[in-house]
Amino acid sequence: MRFRAGLILFIFALLAAVGCRKPLSPNVDRNDPPETWISAAPQDTITEKDENGVRIVPRIGTIPVRFHLYWAGSDHDGAVAGFYYAVVETIPLPPPGLTLPGLPGPKPQDYHFTSKTDTTFIFNVSEFRPDREHAFFIYAVDDKGKADATPARFIFNALDRFPPDPYIFLASATGPIYRMLADRSIFVKDTTIFVTDSLTLAGLGRAPRDTVPAVAALTFQWRGEPTIVGTYVTGYKYKLDDPDFISLPASQTRKIFPLDAVAPGVKLFTLKVLDQAGGAKETNRRFQMNFSPDTWFAGPDPSRVAQDPATGERIIHVASGWSKNALRAIPELAGTLFSSDSLTHLPAERTQRSTFYEIYKDQIYIRSEGDTVNMNSWVVFHAGGSDLDSPYNVAVQLNDPALQDTEAVIGTAVVVRPGPPNGSPIGFQHRYSTETTPFKSVVPQPLSGLFPVFDGARVDQASAIAAYIPAATAGQVFLTLRSVDGNGASDKRVPDARNLIQNGNPINPSMRSRAITYFVDKPPRFDFNRPGFVPRPDTTFFARTNIKFNLFALDDDPYDLDPAYRPDGPGGPSASVVLRWTVGIRGKNAAGNDTTIVPPGGFQMNVPALTFNMPDAIVSEDVYAEIQLCDCADCEIAEGSGRCVYLTGSKAIHFRVPPPTASRSEASSSVVRSPRPGPHPSTGRSKP
Numbered sequence: 001m002r003f004r005a006g007l008i009l010f011i012f013a014l015l016a017a018v019g020c021r022k023p024l025s026p027n028v029d030r031n032d033p034p035e036t037w038i039s040a041a042p043q044d045t046i047t048e049k050d051e052n053g054v055r056i057v058p059r060i061g062t063i064p065v066r067f068h069l070y071w072a073g074s075d076h077d078g079a080v081a082g083f084y085y086a087v088v089e090t091i092p093l094p095p096p097g098l099t100l101p102g103l104p105g106p107k108p109q110d111y112h113f114t115s116k117t118d119t120t121f122i123f124n125v126s127e128f129r130p131d132r133e134h135a136f137f138i139y140a141v142d143d144k145g146k147a148d149a150t151p152a153r154f155i156f157n158a159l160d161r162f163p164p165d166p167y168i169f170l171a172s173a174t175g176p177i178y179r180m181l182a183d184r185s186i187f188v189k190d191t192t193i194f195v196t197d198s199l200t201l202a203g204l205g206r207a208p209r210d211t212v213p214a215v216a217a218l219t220f221q222w223r224g225e226p227t228i229v230g231t232y233v234t235g236y237k238y239k240l241d242d243p244d245f246i247s248l249p250a251s252q253t254r255k256i257f258p259l260d261a262v263a264p265g266v267k268l269f270t271l272k273v274l275d276q277a278g279g280a281k282e283t284n285r286r287f288q289m290n291f292s293p294d295t296w297f298a299g300p301d302p303s304r305v306a307q308d309p310a311t312g313e314r315i316i317h318v319a320s321g322w323s324k325n326a327l328r329a330i331p332e333l334a335g336t337l338f339s340s341d342s343l344t345h346l347p348a349e350r351t352q353r354s355t356f357y358e359i360y361k362d363q364i365y366i367r368s369e370g371d372t373v374n375m376n377s378w379v380v381f382h383a384g385g386s387d388l389d390s391p392y393n394v395a396v397q398l399n400d401p402a403l404q405d406t407e408a409v410i411g412t413a414v415v416v417r418p419g420p421p422n423g424s425p426i427g428f429q430h431r432y433s434t435e436t437t438p439f440k441s442v443v444p445q446p447l448s449g450l451f452p453v454f455d456g457a458r459v460d461q462a463s464a465i466a467a468y469i470p471a472a473t474a475g476q477v478f479l480t481l482r483s484v485d486g487n488g489a490s491d492k493r494v495p496d497a498r499n500l501i502q503n504g505n506p507i508n509p510s511m512r513s514r515a516i517t518y519f520v521d522k523p524p525r526f527d528f529n530r531p532g533f534v535p536r537p538d539t540t541f542f543a544r545t546n547i548k549f550n551l552f553a554l555d556d557d558p559y560d561l562d563p564a565y566r567p568d569g570p571g572g573p574s575a576s577v578v579l580r581w582t583v584g585i586r587g588k589n590a591a592g593n594d595t596t597i598v599p600p601g602g603f604q605m606n607v608p609a610l611t612f613n614m615p616d617a618i619v620s621e622d623v624y625a626e627i628q629l630c631d632c633a634d635c636e637i638a639e640g641s642g643r644c645v646y647l648t649g650s651k652a653i654h655f656r657v658p659p660p661t662a663s664r665s666e667a668s669s670s671v672v673r674s675p676r677p678g679p680h681p682s683t684g685r686s687k688p
Contacts, residue, residue: 032077034140036148040070062157065125065277070118073140085138086110092126103135123158127280131159160279162227166271171195171285175216177388180348180423199268199286213389214264214290214487218257224273237272264290264487291388293425295483295491298384299355302366305332314366337382340409342465348424350384354516361572373471374557375521378570381467385425385483392419393486394426395453402463403454416454425483427451430467432479433498436640450484470570473640474521480514523643524631527552539655544614551608553579555631561641580605582628588620619660624652
C-alpha cells in the first residue's frame, strides 16, 4: 500500500513538472519613447534652460495669424509613426473689471493626430482686437504606440496684421422734402442724397457733413477684399440703430432700410468684414437724418409807422386799451404779426426783417438793431423759419382752454393746427446774454422753452406766438432765435449771439443776420432848456464859496430797485425817479497843472440843487464842471440797474470864479437857482 501511494505522488509531481516548460521572466519595457521638437519657430518654449540647468521663462514672441510651423521627432530604437498636436488660446477679452486670465492647458480632446511634419495654421484672434495669445503643443508617437512624455511647446502671440479691407461703395438715402410756394401750396420732391462722410479720429467733435431727409429709405452696399493671398472673407457684420452687430454671410453685401424704418437723428452705419482668423476691420458712414430748420427774424415793417418828429422813434399809441378789438382797430397793426397774421401765416410765409416790437406803458415802438429800449419794457420778437422734411407736430392739444382765443382770428388759425409737413418749423426758442452797465459783466440766460405750447398738461405751457422778453437789466443785449421742427431738431448754427456779433463768422457771414443786438435803459439827460438851469456855459460866479448849481435832469424810463417803488412787472416805469449827480471841479493848481476835485457837496441824490465851495487847491479863475448823471442809486454795486452820462472833456461846462485872494465874505453867487420838483415825502425820490 505504501508503495502504491508513493507511486501516485511521483506521477503527480512529474505531471506538474511537465506543465511548466520555462521559468517566469521579469516584466521589463525595453522600448524607449521618441523625442519631439519644433524645428521652425522662434524657440521651443518648454525646454530652454540657462547654464545652470534652470528653465528660462520664455519671452512671448509675435507671429502672423497665418504661420507655417515645422516639427520633427526621432526614435533611436524604432520609428516615429506620427504626432499629436493641440492649440490652446486665451479668451478674446478679459471679463469686465478683471484682468485677462492665463493660457489654459490642453485637454485630451484638443489633440489631433497627423503624420506630417509641417502645416500652415491660421490661428484665431478676435473681431474686438487683432492679437491673441496661443500655445502650440506637439508630441511624437513611435511605431509601438509609445508617446513622448515631454511634448514640445511653443507659446506665442498671434497678430492679425492684415485683415481684409471693407469698402462701402454705396450709401444713399431717398426721401421727400417739402417747400412752401408763394401761393401757399406745398411742393414735394423725392430726393436722393449720397452719404460719403466717415467718423474718424480727425472728425471727433465735428457734426456730420451729410444730411438726409427725416423720412427716407436707406441703401448700403459693400464688399470686402482680402489683403493676403490665400485668405478669404468669411462674413460681415453691420450695425445702425441696433444695440449689437448683426451677422451676415459672405454672400450678402447689401442692406436696405425701408422708408420710415429709421428714426431721425445723428446716425452711424458701421460695417465689419471678418476673415478666417476671426479678425475684423471696420468702416462706417455717418450722417444726420433730418434737416435742421432755418430761422430768421420776422419783425415789423418800420416804413408803416411814421417817425416822431421830436425823438425820431416810430411809435404806435394804444389809446383804447389792450383788448383784441382795440388792437384790431389800430391801422398800423393790420397785416402785421401783432394781428391775426401771427396765427394765419405759417413761419415759412413770414418776411425776414431784423426788427422787433417794444411795449412800454400805452405805446408800441418799432425797433431796429442797435436801438435803445426803455428800462422795464417788454421786447417782442416774431420769428420766421423753414423746414424741409419734418411733420408739423405743433405742441397743441385741441382741448386746451387757451386755444379759445385763436378762434376769433380772421381766417383759419393754421399755426396752431397739427398736420403733415408744410415747410415750416413748429415753434421757436430764444437765447440771449447781456453786457451789464457799468462794467460790461456778461449775464447769460439759458435757452428758453419752446413757444408756442398750447398744452395745459405740460410744465412748459407757453400760449404765445412771439418771444416776450423783459428788459429789466441795463446794458447791451445779444439775442438769437432758434427754430424747432416736428422731429425735435433745432437750428443750432448760432450758439452764441454775442460772439457772432462781436467777432463775426468768416466761414458763413450770412449767419450775422440770425443774431441781433439792442440796448436797454434810455440814459438820463440834462434838461438844459429848463429855466433856472445853472451853470450855463461861461457863467461867472462872484464868490468862491457857497456856489450853487441847479442841474435839472430827466429820465424817460425811471426804474427804482426799492421794492416800495419797483413796478409789479415789465411794461412800465417805477413809481419814483432815481437820479444821482456827481460834480467834479477841474482847474489849474498853483503849479499850473490841471486838477480835478469832487468837493464836499458835489454829490447829490434825487435833488438837482448842489452847493459847494471852490477847493483851495484850484487857483485858476477859469474852471470846468465835469458832471456824472446816473439814473441808478448804486450803479457800481447793483450792476445793470441803470446808466450814466458824462459831461467831461470838451463837454464839461466852463464857468469863472474869483481868484483865491478875493474876500470870502462876498455874496455867495449872482446866479439865481430855478425852482425844482419837490421830493417824495418819505424817500426824497421825485415822482415821474
